[in-house]
Amino acid sequence: MKKNIAILVGLIFVIGFFAGLSHAAEKVVTLEFASFFPPTDKLSMALGAFGKDIETKTNGRIKVNFHPGGTMVPPHQTFDGVLKEIVDIGETSFAITPGRFPMMEALDLPTEANNSVVMTKLANEFYKKFKPKELDAVKVLFLTAPSQQYLHTKKPVRKLEDLKGMKIRCAGGAVVNLVKALGAVPVVMPASDVYDALKKGVMEGTIVPWAAVGQFKFYEVVDYTTMNLRTSVSSVGMIVMNKSKWNSLPPDIQKTIDVLSEEYAQKMAVIWDEKDAESIKGATAYKHQIITLSAAEEERWVKAAAPIYDDYVKDKTAKGLPAAEALAFIKDWVKKNQK
Numbered sequence: 001m002k003k004n005i006a007i008l009v010g011l012i013f014v015i016g017f018f019a020g021l022s023h024a025a026e027k028v029v030t031l032e033f034a035s036f037f038p039p040t041d042k043l044s045m046a047l048g049a050f051g052k053d054i055e056t057k058t059n060g061r062i063k064v065n066f067h068p069g070g071t072m073v074p075p076h077q078t079f080d081g082v083l084k085e086i087v088d089i090g091e092t093s094f095a096i097t098p099g100r101f102p103m104m105e106a107l108d109l110p111t112e113a114n115n116s117v118v119m120t121k122l123a124n125e126f127y128k129k130f131k132p133k134e135l136d137a138v139k140v141l142f143l144t145a146p147s148q149q150y151l152h153t154k155k156p157v158r159k160l161e162d163l164k165g166m167k168i169r170c171a172g173g174a175v176v177n178l179v180k181a182l183g184a185v186p187v188v189m190p191a192s193d194v195y196d197a198l199k200k201g202v203m204e205g206t207i208v209p210w211a212a213v214g215q216f217k218f219y220e221v222v223d224y225t226t227m228n229l230r231t232s233v234s235s236v237g238m239i240v241m242n243k244s245k246w247n248s249l250p251p252d253i254q255k256t257i258d259v260l261s262e263e264y265a266q267k268m269a270v271i272w273d274e275k276d277a278e279s280i281k282g283a284t285a286y287k288h289q290i291i292t293l294s295a296a297e298e299e300r301w302v303k304a305a306a307p308i309y310d311d312y313v314k315d316k317t318a319k320g321l322p323a324a325e326a327l328a329f330i331k332d333w334v335k336k337n338q339k
Contacts (some may be wrong), residue, residue, distance in 0.1 A: 029249065030063045031241075034072035034081060035091040041215075042271050043144075044068040047091060047239070050264045057256045064089075064247075079240065082138055089141070089247045093237045095173030102316050103132035106326040107145075107236045108174035109312060110305060111334055114229060116272030117339050119145040120265055122330065123236045130322070131331060139246035141239045141257065142265040146209040146272045148232035149175070149224055152218055153205030154198065157226045158291055160300050169194050169206040175233050177308045179207070182231065182301060191216060198222055207233070211272060215280025219288045226291045231301045 033051050037044035051064030060327055062073055071283040073081035078092035080101075094101045095108055107126060114120040123143040127135070163174065164183040172188045179186035187203060193213060198221040205222060213219055239261070284290070293301065309327060316323035 003267075018308075024207050026061060028061060028063055029253075030065060031088040031245070032072065033064050033066045033079055033089040033091075034070075034087040035066070035068045036070040036075040036078070037068055037091070039068040041068075042275065043268060046117070046264065046268055046271055050260060052266075053256055053260050057260065060252050060316050062253060079138070079238075082242050083148060085242055086243070087242075089241045091237060091239045093235055094173060095175075098173050100318060101132070101134045101322055103134060104132055104236065105174055105316075106312065106323070106330060108233055109287065109308060109327075110178065110231050110233055112230050113148065113234065113334055114338060116145060116147040116269040116276070117266070118334070119147065119234045119236075120269035120272075121337065122333055124265055125333060126326070126329065128274055130326060135240070137237075137243060138240040139243050141241055142261040142310075143236055143238050144265060144268045144272075145234045145236045146211060147276050148229060148234055149207045149209050150232050151205060151207055151228055152213060152222045152225045154201075154222050155293060156224045156289070157205075158293070159297055160304060166204045167202070169197065171207075173235070174308065174312075175207055177311065178231065178233060178305055181305045181308050183304070185258060194218065195221060208303075209272070209276065210279045210283075212277035212279075214275065214282050219283035219286045222288075222289055224289050225283070226293065228293055228298065228301055230298050231305045257278045 031051075032053075033047070035044060035047050037047065054062050054064050057182065067087070072087050073090070073277055075092050076096045078087070078090040079097065079299045081087045082090040094104045107123055111119065111122065113122055115235060120143065123145050127140060127143055151157060151168070153166070153168075155162075157166075160183060166184045167187055168179050168184045169189045169190070170186050176186045176188065189203070190207065193201065194206050194208075195216055195218060196220065198206065208218070210225075213225070215217045232331070249257075280290075313323040313327065
């Protein structure tokens with residue numbers, strides 16, 4: 001009996017020894033990860049931690065080199081950078097390249113999601129439901145989304161008529177048509193240029209999430225925020241990986257990255273909402289005024305914006321996409337899941 005136990009212990013030792021040699025001999029895979037978030041931003045730090053967790057959870061079999069601030073590839077070229085293997089993983093926004101991701105554009109329309117946690121869950125569930133062909137060429141790790149983008153203006157906007165003819169900065173994509181539908185004049189401009197444009201009076205307002213108001217100190221050059229939730233938009237972002245690189249990874253590593261991706265989608269959402277809260281606190285301390293539309297007034301805005309949904313359905317249906325189903329899914333999901 002003792003002899004059998006000794007043999008068994010010896011076998012376990014030998015198996016463990018050779019398994020260790022196998023792991024030691026396995027080549028470490030290095031992944032280059034590009035993001036446009038600034039290095040010191042909390043979201044950027046979270047993505048850096050995502051990379052470090054991949055390294056830790058794979059016992060060093062994966063090494064992730066994180067490149068924030070658009071240093072490897074600019075935001076509008078990140079998706080192509082992933083496709084062309086310039087980088088292995090990239091973080092960017094769908095709205096940066098209008099028309100390229102037609103199904104995902106449904107999420108750039110007003111959804112009535114009231115925070116980043118809800119919007120991020122919606123975006124990831126939408127992707128799992130529809131699996132748009134426009135993303136087939138990459139491995140989608142996870143989607144992330146800020147909270148809704150509200151209207152921040154130099155003069156108060158309390159009713160639809162107050163917006164008429166105002167020059168409103170927006171990032172592009174679906175929000176351009178929304179601004180037009182509400183009677184204002186959309187001006188596409190990068191966030192980095194907005195402060196000076198507002199200060200000089202070139203712009204009369206901007207549409208950004210609260211987090212950006214604090215980050216860029218827009219509260220110094222605009223005095224009001226109109227909380228137009230039902231006609232506010234988000235801007236969904238993606239963290240995607242080169243498909244060939246993904247397919248080359250062992251199944252256990254793929255599983256580890258998938259688990260961490262789900263975890264970090266929610267971590268990013270919590271950070272977005274925390275940044276919003278910090279920004280609101282800072283803006284109100286600066287005597288920034290928040291305007292809440294009445295239910296009746298908000299309904300007027302919703303009716304004014306209705307044509308942008310019709311246009312989406314008409315345009316995407318003509319391209320063979322289930323546009324009406326996509327919008328119905330979003331509406332039902334938010335109704336069921338938003339508290």
